Amino acid sequence: MIKPQTLYALKTSKNQTSSSSLLKRIKRHVTGREKEFFAATSPGLESLCLYELKTFAETGNDFIETNGGVQFAGRITDCFSANLNLRTANRILMRIGEFKATNFMQLEKKLSDFPWELYLPADSRPDINTSTKQSRLYHKDAIAEIFAASIEKRFALNGFAQAAQDSSIPQQIFVRADNDRFIVSIDSSGELLYRRGIKTHRATAPLRETTAAAILKISGYDGSEPLLDPMCGSGTFSLEAAMISQNIPAGRFRNFAFMNWPCFGPQRWAYIKRKAESGVKLISSPRIFASDIDSGACDSLISCIIKYDMLKTVQVEQKDFFDLSPNALTKDKGLVVINPPYGRRMGSRSESVKLFYAVCEKLEKDFSGWKIAMIAPDITLLNSLPPTFKAQTLYHGGLKISLLYGRI
Ligand SMILES: C[S@@+](CC[C@H](N)C(=O)[O-])C[C@H]1O[C@@H](n2cnc3c(N)ncnc32)[C@H](O)[C@@H]1O
Incomplete structure (x- = not known):
């Protein structure tokens, strides 16, 4: 159980929700429901990654092999487990929003009440990684700026959220606009997963x-x-x-971006690690x-x-x-x-x-x-x-x- 009094700091503005109401919302929207994830791989490794996912998945998640990775539905614990166990994935993304926008005003409106505090630690300034295809909004920097501004504004209004335990782990938001449809995902991995946390020595032409x-x-x-x-x-x-x-497990020696998310539960994580270590x-x-x-x-x-x-x-x-x-x-x-x-x-x-x-x-x-x-x-x-x-x-x-x- 996350202890609200240790993880959340109360601020006093009128607009702020209480820590327990934030926890309830996290439970309702993040931990308590199935989410969509994407295990991104290098081209050609998708089927190996699918095979790996199937071998440690607890339930019959829906897996869809697609170009550049494997899409799957599951609980947040499946995402933690994928980060810990997968050997061939580059990163695991969690989808957090999807909407249509054909101009900047619409995009700003869609983002005006986006609940960033459910996903990001309060003090994070995530990198916004944008790609666009056949969309009326194609200026990637401008799109990224609008996302960054919406995150900042949301936290300024609702200062009440979990601060990162370790701000050295980068947070990243991935925005993909395809035919005017925006898909917003958060990167759960942090550093790319090929970084196992073991090799600190330098080498010429090392493989990933x-x-x-x-x-x-x-x-x-x-x-x-x-x-x-x-x-x-x-x-x-x-x-x-x-x-x-x-x-x-591939991720035994490293940390992940999700460890700083407001939904992160150390006990749940300890259970997943213990289970992997038992093998x-x-x-x-x-x-x-x-x-x-x-x-x-x-x-x-x-x-x-x-x-x-x-x-x-x-x-x-x-x-x-x-x-x-x-x-x-x-x-x-x-x-x-x-x-x-x-x-x-x-x-x-x-x-x-x-x-x-x-x-x-x-x-x-x-x-x-x-x-x-x-x-x-x-x-x-x-x-x-x-x-x-x-x-x-x-x-x-x-x-x-x-x-x-x-x-x-
Ligand atoms: C491309 S690097 C290997 C990189 C390695 N796969 C990694 O991930 O770090 C090639 C290596 O072959 C070694 N090498 C070259 N000729 C060799 C030989 N005749 N016998 C043994 N090693 C040799 C080099 O010293 C170098 O470390």
Whole structure:
């Protein structure tokens, strides 16, 4: 139960509602009813995200896979749970309003009594992220200004609302105008969900954790088999695999924007976390083997693994991939996942392709029977691999990457 006396500060103007009436309204409009959510993903990851949502959803929520994500109906607790558990989503949005407006006066009128205090902490100045399509109102900055002014005015009139516990977590409102219809959503995640809160060390060309999780899933990794990450860099694949193999919820080590919302109930959140933690498995000896030619990268990853108590899950050593023998690490065959340093640092495309062929040759020689997931300089190189190999294009923060995967 949220204790009103600890979370709300009473101001004395005539217009103010009491804290208990605000709590009642929050219950009526937010916590006590189904809301619509959208788990936004990078293009191509929608079906993986849908699969993930279905595996931990408590009830038969209505899921609709659409371009750029999965829409679902549920309680606020489903939103908290999605943030905590999803490995492939970028953020979870909660829809808070929908209306038509064809001119600025109409937009101002629609927003004049919008109950922002039900969703936002009192002192927040959220970023307003606007997109428009085939709408008479298309000036994104002007639309954002009207939204910002309406939020400020609402709080000035009704100073009575919960202040943010941690104002360093950003709040964001997403406004989408499509054919003059405005859809208003609030971002429940804060920082993008690929930020798991583990990696503080710097790296060259790191992958996003959401992309790494998707690559592991696409290539059939289920957490039980050995995993080799022989060009590990900052260790994105290894850390992600460590969390998957132990069933550690993706968001265990971070905070979320919803934790500052007026509807946030710490006890409800503690229950959701306890439930997720009850599935965590202990591992007795490492099945994830990370290595890199760069000793600095290995040292940083080791420090991170020690800090997050994953020494029993991940083993790190400094090694040239071309000197690596998988049999020296494990007698079982599993997945080897490779993200070589292509692109600008490699110089020309022909240099990248040469490295790709050298990696393939090494894999063919020493990794027979292993599953392979490899990022390639481009997708046409699939033709140089055995016919059972498949390709998938993924998007990594706007960049296209080509994943080739199969078994040798
Ligand atoms: C693109 S980065 C990998 C990024 C990594 N996936 C991450 O998320 O941080 C490529 C890595 O390959 C390593 N590397 C290059 N040549 C290598 C080799 N012959 N053996 C092992 N590692 C190598 C580099 O040191 C670099 O850390």
